[in-house]
Amino acid sequence: MNKLNVSIIGVPMDHGQNRRGVDMGPSAIRYAGVVERIEALGHTVTDEGDIQIGHADGSIDTETNLRNLKVVTDATEALGAKVFEVAEAGNFPLVLGGDHSIAIGTLAGISERHENLGVIWYDAHADMNTSDTSPSGNIHGMPLAASFGLGHEQLTNIRGYSPKVKPENIVIIGARSVDPGERELIKERGIRVYSMHELDKMGMDAVIDDAIHYLKEERRTDAVHLSLDLDGIDPMYTPGVGTPVPGGITYRESHLAMELLHDAGIITSAEFVEVNPILDEKNRTADVAVALIGSLLGEKLL
Known part of the structure; x- marks a missing residue:
């Protein structure tokens, strides 16, 4: 296994939605032993600290419909x-x-270095709303749309360029809560989605194999980013998320997905988001995040 120099960046952001507590997610994941878990695999870890987050009143701007x-x-x-x-x-x-x-910022920083970034979006939601389609005005439901150039220019133009990713280079895994406007956009842009229906029919191993083949066929992508929302996993395993959706991916299926992605050697960056310790039970959700990070970076039973 190739040894990596892993840079951990915490982003204590809870302003993309209106439920407090998710700003403590990076601390909870660190407390659950993420640095020690990665170092035990032989990787080098540098904790870069946290991005500074400003203050906000939580209101929705009436002109932009954005919070x-x-x-x-x-x-x-x-x-x-x-x-x-x-x-x-x-x-x-x-x-x-x-x-x-x-993820708007993560993708902006990564895609700047690549011609054709691929994205695996492991999530219960499609996160492809804009201010026109969003029922809530919460920007945490908009990062994919913003990243392929749809939405308010302040969000689409992070780092001074747009788009960050092509719709055909996106794969969504675990979707089971999709708004009407997102559904139309998925069909219109031809975005590859493996909903829970496909996961139940095909099994996780076939879904990951198919996703890898899709992203790498004919050199479609030159790097692949994993964006994993802990609400992609069933809330019986990850209770500490702000928008839980029943009927999700199991804990073991998620480990299998991470193991297969590691074995394929295609993931070049990753983010784990939406851990909310206030809603959690004894830090269970952060523990799951750390365990999945371990599998993604090469942890094996034997």
Whole structure:
């Protein structure tokens, strides 16, 4: 197994939605032993600390239908710069959230270094709303749309360019809660989605194999980022998330997915988001995040 220089970047962001507590996610994941878990695999770890997050009042702007636009924009700009810096240094960026709005910054920093970035979006939700389609105005439901160029220009133009990723280079795994506007966009843009229906029919091993083949066929992508929302996993295993959806991926299936992605050697950066300790039970959700990070980075039973 190749040994990596892993740079951990915490993003204590809870302004992409309106439920407090997810800003403590990076601390909870660190407390659950993420550094020690990665180092035990022989990788080198540098904890880069946390991105500074500004204050916001949580209100929705009546003109934009967006909650906390400025603070989210500022934070994702700072995150994009940091991710670009550590990737340029040859390190593996591992971003800890924080709500899923942070992916706007993560993708901005990574994609700047690649012609055709691929994205595996492991999530119960599609996160492809815009201010026109969002029922809540929460930016954590918009990062994928913003990353392929749809939405408010402050979100689409992080790091001064757009789009960050092509719709045909995106794979969503675990979807089971998709808004009407997102459903239309998925069909219109031809985005590859493995919903729970496909997972139940095909099995996780076949889904991951198919996703890998799809992203790598004819050299479609030159790097692949994993964005894993802990609500992609069934809430019986990850109770500490803000938007739980029953009927999700199991704990063991998630480990299998991470093991297969590691064995394929295609993941070049990753983020684990939406751990909310206030809603959790004895840090169970952060423990799951750390265990899955271990599998992604090469942990084996034997």
